[in-house]
Amino acid sequence: MSQHTALPGTGAEAGAELPDLLRRAARIPALRAKYPPLPATGPVRLTDLPPLTRQELAQATGEVLASGTQAAASLVWADGGTVGAPALSLLPDDMFAERVRDAWSPLGPSDVLVNLHSCERLRPDHHFFNRFAAASGAACLPLGPLPDGAQDAWLDFFARTGVTALSAPPETVARLAGAAGAGRPLPWLRTLLLGGTLHDTTSDALLADRFPYTRVWRLYGSPATGVVARHGPHCLAGVYHPLPHQLVEVVEGQLLVTTLDARRDPPLIRYATQERGEYAYCVCGAEGPAVRLSGPADPYFRLHGRAVSARELVDSALATGEATAAQVAVSRGQRVRLRVVLAPGVPDDHYTHDWIRYQVLESRLGLPSFVLDQPEVFDVVAVDRLDGAPLLTAEEF
Numbered sequence: 001m002s003q004h005t006a007l008p009g010t011g012a013e014a015g016a017e018l019p020d021l022l023r024r025a026a027r028i029p030a031l032r033a034k035y036p037p038l039p040a041t042g043p044v045r046l047t048d049l050p051p052l053t054r055q056e057l058a059q060a061t062g063e064v065l066a067s068g069t070q071a072a073a074s075l076v077w078a079d080g081g082t083v084g085a086p087a088l089s090l091l092p093d094d095m096f097a098e099r100v101r102d103a104w105s106p107l108g109p110s111d112v113l114v115n116l117h118s119c120e121r122l123r124p125d126h127h128f129f130n131r132f133a134a135a136s137g138a139a140c141l142p143l144g145p146l147p148d149g150a151q152d153a154w155l156d157f158f159a160r161t162g163v164t165a166l167s168a169p170p171e172t173v174a175r176l177a178g179a180a181g182a183g184r185p186l187p188w189l190r191t192l193l194l195g196g197t198l199h200d201t202t203s204d205a206l207l208a209d210r211f212p213y214t215r216v217w218r219l220y221g222s223p224a225t226g227v228v229a230r231h232g233p234h235c236l237a238g239v240y241h242p243l244p245h246q247l248v249e250v251v252e253g254q255l256l257v258t259t260l261d262a263r264r265d266p267p268l269i270r271y272a273t274q275e276r277g278e279y280a281y282c283v284c285g286a287e288g289p290a291v292r293l294s295g296p297a298d299p300y301f302r303l304h305g306r307a308v309s310a311r312e313l314v315d316s317a318l319a320t321g322e323a324t325a326a327q328v329a330v331s332r333g334q335r336v337r338l339r340v341v342l343a344p345g346v347p348d349d350h351y352t353h354d355w356i357r358y359q360v361l362e363s364r365l366g367l368p369s370f371v372l373d374q375p376e377v378f379d380v381v382a383v384d385r386l387d388g389a390p391l392l393t394a395e396e397f
Helices: 017-025 054-067 097-103 125-135 151-161 170-181 204-210 310-319 350-362
Strands: 074-081 086-092 112-115 139-141 165-167 191-195 215-222 226-231 239-242 246-251 254-259 271-280 290-296 300-303 306-309 323-330 336-342 378-382 392-394
Touching (some): 054 086, 054 271, 074 306, 097 226, 112 125, 170 191, 215 271, 226 246, 226 254, 271 306, 290 300, 300 323, 306 310, 310 336, 336 350
Parallel strands (some): 191 215, 323 392
Antiparallel strands (some): 215 226, 239 290, 246 254, 254 271, 323 336
């Protein structure tokens, strides 16, 4: 039996917004047959509607782009897939920054934010934090990835420029935490902004140890949904508050998201995210319920904050023609090992392994580019057999 948990206080209803969302969905061929016609009388119940899958959203997004009928000026982002078969999404060009700011206010006019997110591979976080800083009245240095080999010089530059806040992906936060632990503290850093359209799980204990005078603020979301929920310095670990324009349900442990904003195109109605969780209450004093995130749903795993599909990696390995079976293993330290059974006649040497690795990663959207350059983060290993082995496994190596 399906178990559904409604968001307390909402009855999991989109209220007055839902009929308009359904009318707009009906003009998109991929969604026209998905939802029933609006009733002549009586309310429309959100929970009576089927969840929207990632594949359906990607198809509907493609149709909106092809027709040029998007509801507002929008930017195209990728939630995964490959260059040949992308999972695209459309978000308004302001990224709902003002709506996020109204509920989550870590910055003000006296702040200078340095944005260390990359805009590579159609990831939205760099653009989001630029817009969020502007919506907050703060100044922003949109640097992008912290350059290798010149970290100390850039940190000195930030101090001289009056930087007070920093937004960065998990791999950059790990670099800065390592530098702080090695005697390179950041006394000027008042505010650290984590997450965005990803989920940064860097532990509060590590951050408190390395940045003792810094207040940590987090966001959770995905490129498909945009930012979904917020977390403040006084929230419990792993607990997030849904933003007012994002209605969140939990169905059999999986988060479904409905965006209550007419500028979102295609309409996002009960979108099935790759995240698992449960409803919780937080000690921070914020009004309304909260969601405790518990990790990606199979066959997804988290790699430096991004939800990655093990199925897509395996399919890409098989598509090379060099392998007949594959499996993804992930360590607690966020290393990935792609195990492959080589096809008959394919030599088992590092050239083959490197070629498969390149083919799997080069065109993949949603992964950080540093994975391409660091074989120790993602490697390929040949094995004799994988009969009956699970698609995704967690182990230490």
